Structures are given as C-alpha cells and as structure tokens.
Amino acid sequence: MNYPAFSFTFPSVHHSKRLILFIVLRTYDNYIPANMMLQRLEEEHIRAYLQDEHTVTIDPILANAIGGIKLMVHQEQLARALELVNGFENVYKQAVACPKCGSHNVHFVTQSSNPMNWLSAIFSWLFGNYAMSVKNIYHCFDCEFEFEEIPESRKENPQPIAGNQE
Numbered sequence: 764m765n766y767p768a769f770s771f772t773f774p775s776v777h778h779s780k781r782l783i784l785f786i787v788l789r790t791y792d793n794y795i796p797a798n799m800m801l802q803r804l805e806e807e808h809i810r811a812y813l814q815d816e817h818t819v820t821i822d823p824i825l826a827n828a829i830g831g832i833k834l835m836v837h838q839e840q841l842a843r844a845l846e847l848v849n850g851f852e853n854v855y856k857q858a859v860a861c862p863k864c865g866s867h868n869v870h871f872v873t874q875s876s877n878p879m880n881w882l883s884a885i886f887s888w889l890f891g892n893y894a895m896s897v898k899n900i901y902h903c904f905d906c907e908f909e910f911e912e913i914p915e916s917r918k919e920n921p922q923p924i925a926g927n928q929e
Contacts, residue, residue, distance in 0.1 A: 785812070785835035788844055794820045797832040803851055809844045810837040861903035862914045868904045 788811070791797035797813050804811045814833040819826045826832075836844040856867045900909050 784838045785810075786838050786841055787814075787833045788836045788841070788848060789834045790831040791834070792819070792823075792826050792831050794832060797834060800834055800848060800851065804834075804836070804844055804847060807843075807847055809840050809847065811835060811840075811844065859901070859913060861901075861906060861908055862910060863908040864903060864906040866903055866905040869901050870904065871899055872902045 789800065791800075794813075794816055797816060801811055801813055812835050814835050815829050816832045818829060819832050834848075856869075859869045860867055861869050900911055901913065902909050
C-alpha cells in the first residue's frame with residue numbers, strides 16, 4: 764500500500780532544535796520483504812527504519828489494525844528513496860512472467876481457495892497458534908492463472924492448480 768508523501772509524519776529525534784521527520788514510503792505484511800527493502804535503501808545511504816516490525820512479527824493478527832510494517836524514510840531523502848524502491852520493484856516485476864499469457868502483472872499471494880488456508884485461519888483464531896502454514900502461489904492478475912513455481916522457460920506447459928480454469 765502506498766501512502767502519499769504527506770499522509771504520515773512521525774517525529775523521531777530532536778537534533779539541534781530541528782525536528783527530523785520520517786515519512787511512510789511503503790507498508791508490508793511480512794518482515795522479510797520489509798527488511799530486504801530496508802537493507803537495499805541503507806546500501807544506498809538512505810536513512811530509513813521499520814516501524815511496527817516487532818508488533819506485526821509477534822502478533823500477525825494486528826497487522827491490519829496497525830497498518831502493517833511501515834518503511835519510514837527521512838523526509839529529505841524521500842524522492843531518492845521512492846525512485847530506488849520503484850526501480851527495485853520494476854526489476855522484480857520484469858523477472859516474473861505468467862507462463863500462460865506472458866504478463867508481468869504477477870504477485871506471490873496466499874491461495875484463498877485452498878481449504879487448508881481456511882482451516883489454518885480458523886485454528887489460529889481459536890487457539891492463537893501461528894505455527895500453522897498457509898499455501899502461497901503466483902497469481903496473474905491479467906488472465907487469472909495461478910501457478911506454484913516459476914517455470915524455467917516459456918516452452919514448458921505449466922500445470923494449472925486444481926480449480927483454476929483455462
């Protein structure tokens with residue numbers, strides 16, 4: 764989820780009587796991609812940090828309530844950080860293509876039609892156990908094709924997931 768640059772500002776440190784503001788650049792529901800993006804920005808000398816990372820990691824049910832893990836960037840470096848993040852995301856999108864239609868509008872998502880995912884959600888809600896796994900798949904948002912792995916080459920005929928119409 765992208766927020767406009769003016770939507771959230773959080774004061775962090777007073778330095779020389781000047782308020783330093785950080786702005787939400789992106790939000791994540793998982794700590795792994797959030798930390799990967801943070802590291803890539805830090806490699807480019809962008810001042811950034813993750814807000815609410817520990818809360819969401821410890822209690823994932825709160826992710827929607829608090830807005831997920833927020834990638835905060837210093838306001839003076841926002842334009843450069845946005846350019847870098849958009850570049851990183853474009854490179855990723857170009858690396859993944861739908862084996863059926865060739866579209867790059869593919870995302871790695873939780874398979875909602877999988878009964879085990881619903882069972883995991885119910886048990887997690889009832890017993891507070893987060894150790895149950897869910898199944899993730901690649902989903903093409905152009906042709907609605909779902910697949911479990913990215914094929915090595917376009918020549919292969921991908922096997923659709925049960926219930927996926929061709």
